Amino acid sequence: MFWQFIYNILVVPAMFIGFHGARCCNPKIQEGVKGRKNVFAELTNQLQAARDLKKTVWFHFTSVGEFEQAKPLIEAIYADTRIVLTFFSPSVAPNARSYPYADAAVYLPLDTPRNAERLLRFIEPTLIVFSKFDIWPNLVWKAAKRDIPIVVVAGTLHAESKRLSRFAKPFFRSVHRHIRVHCAISEADAARFQELCSPTHEIIVTGDTRYEQVYRRATAVDPDAEFFHGQATLKRPILIAGSTYAEDEKVLLPAYRLLRERIPKDFPHLILVPHEPTLERIKEIRGHLGRAELAHFCFSELTPGIDLSAMDVLIVDKVGLLAKLYGVADIAFVGGSFRGSVHNVMEPAAMGKPVVFGPTIQNAYEASLLVDRGGAKLVRDARQLADTIAVWLKDDAARAAAGNIGKQLIAENLGAVARTLAHLREYV
Numbered sequence: 001m002f003w004q005f006i007y008n009i010l011v012v013p014a015m016f017i018g019f020h021g022a023r024c025c026n027p028k029i030q031e032g033v034k035g036r037k038n039v040f041a042e043l044t045n046q047l048q049a050a051r052d053l054k055k056t057v058w059f060h061f062t063s064v065g066e067f068e069q070a071k072p073l074i075e076a077i078y079a080d081t082r083i084v085l086t087f088f089s090p091s092v093a094p095n096a097r098s099y100p101y102a103d104a105a106v107y108l109p110l111d112t113p114r115n116a117e118r119l120l121r122f123i124e125p126t127l128i129v130f131s132k133f134d135i136w137p138n139l140v141w142k143a144a145k146r147d148i149p150i151v152v153v154a155g156t157l158h159a160e161s162k163r164l165s166r167f168a169k170p171f172f173r174s175v176h177r178h179i180r181v182h183c184a185i186s187e188a189d190a191a192r193f194q195e196l197c198s199p200t201h202e203i204i205v206t207g208d209t210r211y212e213q214v215y216r217r218a219t220a221v222d223p224d225a226e227f228f229h230g231q232a233t234l235k236r237p238i239l240i241a242g243s244t245y246a247e248d249e250k251v252l253l254p255a256y257r258l259l260r261e262r263i264p265k266d267f268p269h270l271i272l273v274p275h276e277p278t279l280e281r282i283k284e285i286r287g288h289l290g291r292a293e294l295a296h297f298c299f300s301e302l303t304p305g306i307d308l309s310a311m312d313v314l315i316v317d318k319v320g321l322l323a324k325l326y327g328v329a330d331i332a333f334v335g336g337s338f339r340g341s342v343h344n345v346m347e348p349a350a351m352g353k354p355v356v357f358g359p360t361i362q363n364a365y366e367a368s369l370l371v372d373r374g375g376a377k378l379v380r381d382a383r384q385l386a387d388t389i390a391v392w393l394k395d396d397a398a399r400a401a402a403g404n405i406g407k408q409l410i411a412e413n414l415g416a417v418a419r420t421l422a423h424l425r426e427y428v
Contacts, residue, residue, distance in 0.1 A: 039107055043119075043122055058086070058125040059084070059129045072209050073420060077425075088107070117142055127150075150179045151179070151427070158365075179201075209420055211413040212414055218350035231308075241270060241272045248335040251379075253294075266394065267312075273321070285315055295311050299317050331389055336360075337367075350407060356377045361378065
């Protein structure tokens, strides 16, 4: 009760003030606040139209990556289980709402005791599943009072997590002790979860369910399909920069200019895929490329028969193409790691592409595995990035070997879905 009092008196009001205060200067937060205004009305309407089944599983995830981890589990139980999705980030909202295997999908409202009670009363879940680490205390405490089982899937708790700090650990123990099963992605994560649980808690290493999702998508992509006009005229090597932010591009573009100076014959075409291709971001990128005197097109400008041989950079101003683009890459740079957390490194690895990224990878265990085995390189600045790409471009055998290591790593880690489902099926 002490920690519940502290959380609801101090933390929840601080979150409310923080979100509403930040929305004036952050469009993403503004979108999230707006999306939560009519959550319960939306949920009511969606549940009224939902399938009439005896059991309901409520999946919660924070953003796109965690949703990908949940998808193979959702699809495995969908036929005889009603599925309700809640999410935190606006980035995943369109995908979750259009997902064909969901009976309802809404933003998770602020984690107040009242909101948690209302959600449980509306949804009446047989089981609550948290994906990865986005676990909300009031929801856990209220579900525990109703004796609703809670499972964490693809659980991750990195070594530097603040949850393990001296002052935070007692609070998080008051939350995690109500979770029936922690399905962790690795032995190290399981050991860290154990610090927040009693010795009698069920903590199992099941692996990361995203491996199956990524593998399935990678094997479905036709790498020879000409999906953009002018692809056949790209005669130089292709560097794909996937899901980038401005912070990534501040390193990537200087590295690209260094490559132009060092290896003019093998100077690669760069296909740049910003994480959020808004009009403002595209304008910003074009400005940088113009000042650097790099010839460029936007994907939306391509026409049949266009000759791209003299093009340096193609800016992809459309969503949903990255997986296909990785299929034609010689090298993949994955964004996010110069901003805060690396994005999906599994996707290019599953397609046998050597991968390079920046220093912030503590959110992705698979990224450190790739580095340890030699399937990826971690770089800290533009010069290191240019050096890494240049070495791989000059050495076909080294590039192929790195790609094969990544592909093998994905294959070795298949099976997490079946192992995790075994524990979910105990409750549904």
